[in-house]
Amino acid sequence: MRDLDSTLLRAFVTVAETGAVSAAAIRLARTQAAISMQLRRLEDDLGQRLLDRSPRGVQLTEAGHLLLPYAHTILGAGADARRALNAGQVAGTVRLGMLEDIAVGRLPRALRRFSAAYPQVALEIVVDSSAALSARLAEGELDLLVGDPAIVAAPPLMTWTQPLYWVGARGFVPSPDTALSIVAFGGSCLWQQQVLTILRRAGIAWRVVCTSTSLPAVQSAVEAGLGVSVLLEGNIRHESMRVLGRNDGLPDPPTADLGLFTRAAPHAQAAAVQTLQTFLCEELNIGLPEGRLAETSAVTP
Structure with missing residues (x-):
């Protein structure tokens, strides 16, 4: 059994996270043709179709969704080995704020890996x-924040877009004869308003059956089959x-806009904050070119 090619996996993960070959090509500093060829090689190697392609972008197939967490793990292990070998004497406390949508996805698992690579850095999440x-960042209670750039009252260090997916229970089948049952996010969720606008423009009748x-x-x-919602892949x-x-x-569902925000850290914490900042850029934007990463690392709000 052959090992999976990490270069092909990186192309796949980046396309999955950006939702388009063109966006992935920009992020990886490759041509669209090169990215498309890498995707075909990966699909040929696995004997599975991983992506559905259309003029409006790409969507993961069932096999693609199954492969994605494994791809993250494989790529993350290689990065972790480099971090552990170059951890040096980085130490300090870093206070990180996250949206719940991010906090229950793959990022917490990645942060556990960060703690293993940098045991002298204490994370407060x-x-x-x-x-x-946003208020906590402004009051100096956070060093880094992952949140909605439309709401956080600070200039982002960097922004990115992640695709959202319609999801229903395993046995759920939408009926064209009845209004679509929606499980909605309450509060100030901007994604939810986009969902309802998209359904309205598509002429699809809907009703909210649950809000939380x-x-x-x-x-x-x-999971209980009450209706459909939109979720991040993780x-x-x-x-x-x-x-x-x-x-x-x-x-097509909307996309989620996210941003990474920071504030100047005291000298004693600066190295630890910078290290976590670089880690987040790598984890949330796998394949980000090194030049761009260095550029964002140099920005101060």
């Missing part, structure tokens, strides 16, 4: 809404949920 995290500000509650309602429970799409009569 706060999970809250973007508005609340809690991500686990939304996930549980979807929040989809594939053992109990099914990704829905055009074949189910649904329009």
